[in-house]
Amino acid sequence: MGKVLSATQIQHFEDKGFVCPVDCFTREQAAHYLDQLEGFEKAHGVELGKGFNFKPHLLFKWVDEVARHPKILDAVEDLIGPNIRLFHLSVWPKGAHSPAYIDWHQDATYFGLDPSIQITIWVALSDAPIESGCMEVVPGSHKLGQLHHAEDHTNTILLSKGQTVDVPFDRSKTEFMPVKAGQFSVHDTFLVHSSGSNNTDYRRVGLGFSYVPTHARCTSSTRVTAALVRGEDNYNHFDDEPRPLEDYGPRERAFHTEAVKRFRASNDEQAAKY
């Protein structure tokens, strides 16, 4: 038994590469977070979507709060130990009846981590049932290690580089990871997964947090940033990310721009090796 995950859930994660769903906060709290996200979008005339969906925990106090939610960090600790950095975060919105989708991929691709240990926690701000395009996974595929990916720049693909597994793999048995607003799913960095388009009348929004143990390093020549969210770091593999003191303040925007620039440079460097 871990702090949040049961022995059965931890075993399921080891065998299948994912756990879903886990209760985190109330529907009302999820709606409150979604209001803040959409209030910002409305006020600034932007979408926190493709091209502007990276690392919003550096810009908004409410996102930083979710990133450090004790229930989330307890679940991550159950799987990778007590010293944890938030390596990356993407917002994943899919508008009502939007054709946007995500092809089969592994999160590890282009992260360049060594050792490649990373957990994705996908937190639902709105309900994400199968018909809204929740994630579909290939159970056990995390044991395949890194598979080769190609880039597909179809503009309805939400991933920044349209990374898509381009070697054969068995997807005769898949499972979905539906989550309700306020719940999260957990998956391993090598788990092969995808998600379909949103066939509901509402916008489906989730936050995908990528956590790593502090001993993992990014092998890119660009030194990337990551927030120490729990425990201590005796390795110095990352530059620290400061917590936002003001929503979308000038200091916050400047740091966010720099952190995203470095993350993209690192991703480009890793992609060039493929």
Ligand SMILES: O=C(O)CCC(=O)C(=O)O
């Ligand atoms: O939000 C989605 O539909 C998929 C997100 C995803 O692939 C991930 O968080 O790893």
